[in-house]
Amino acid sequence: DADVTQTPRNRITKTGKRIMLECSQTKGHDRMYWYRQDPGLGLRLIYYSFDVKDINKGEISDGYSVSRQAQAKFSLSLESAIPNQTALYFCATSESYNEQFFGPGTRLTVL
Amino acid sequence: GNSVTQMEGPVTLSEEAFLTINCTYTATGYPSLFWYVQYPGEGLQLLLKATKADDKGSNKGFEATYRKETTSFHLEKGSVQVSDSAVYFCAQGGGSNYKLTFGKGTLLTVNP
Numbered sequence: 537d538a539d540v541t542q543t544p545r546n547r548i549t550k551t552g553k554r555i556m557l558e559c560s561q562t563k564g565h566d567r568m569y570w571y572r573q574d575p576g577l578g579l580r581l582i583y584y585s586f587d588v589k590d591i592n593k594g595e596i597s598d599g600y601s602v603s604r605q606a607q608a609k610f611s612l613s614l615e616s617a618i619p620n621q622t623a624l625y626f627c628a629t630s631e632s633y634n635e636q637f638f639g640p641g642t643r644l645t646v647l
Numbered sequence: 648g649n650s651v652t653q654m655e656g657p658v659t660l661s662e663e664a665f666l667t668i669n670c671t672y673t674a675t676g677y678p679s680l681f682w683y684v685q686y687p688g689e690g691l692q693l694l695l696k697a698t699k700a701d702d703k704g705s706n707k708g709f710e711a712t713y714r715k716e717t718t719s720f721h722l723e724k725g726s727v728q729v730s731d732s733a734v735y736f737c738a739q740g741g742g743s744n745y746k747l748t749f750g751k752g753t754l755l756t757v758n759p
Binding site: 540567569576577578579580581584586594626628630632635636638639640641 | 681683689690691692693696736745746747749750751752
């Protein structure tokens, strides 16, 4: 089984809808991250969490919110989706500065 | 702030050709440096890393050396294979917040 899982893997929604992307990990790591990937822009950090009580904004947090329900679960929400939030979203975990482990990604399309 | 600049793609090579993907960084202090690879339809996975100056990271025939004097971490492979076709990301990070800063990625296509 994969160590970092994301659901759903693909989602098409309409402008204005609320969307939640979920991430679960079995690696036992305290640190979790949400990134978005856009062609030609690489990965940009949306939010990160060092434990259940520690949530931090990344470089592009506007329009997004997160919830750390447990050590193993970190959800990303789009309260009112807009077309420029169409992207590939990745969750990642880490326990040291040497490596982050990525999930398979969620492809989100906002019409 | 911290940033990573890597060679723009796409890069197209024939099998067994030599590969170089350039990466330079700006940072305060001495970050750890990474190369991640993303195969089609998959998430990113760590390819190699170096945590201090002059360290050489290596994996699967790929190598990169942490050059403090030129603030660079270029990725090289002596003989690429079709299976190396992927997007390669250079990243820097570490420190107390464990955040990574990524370059924009370089698409490599290797033809038989």
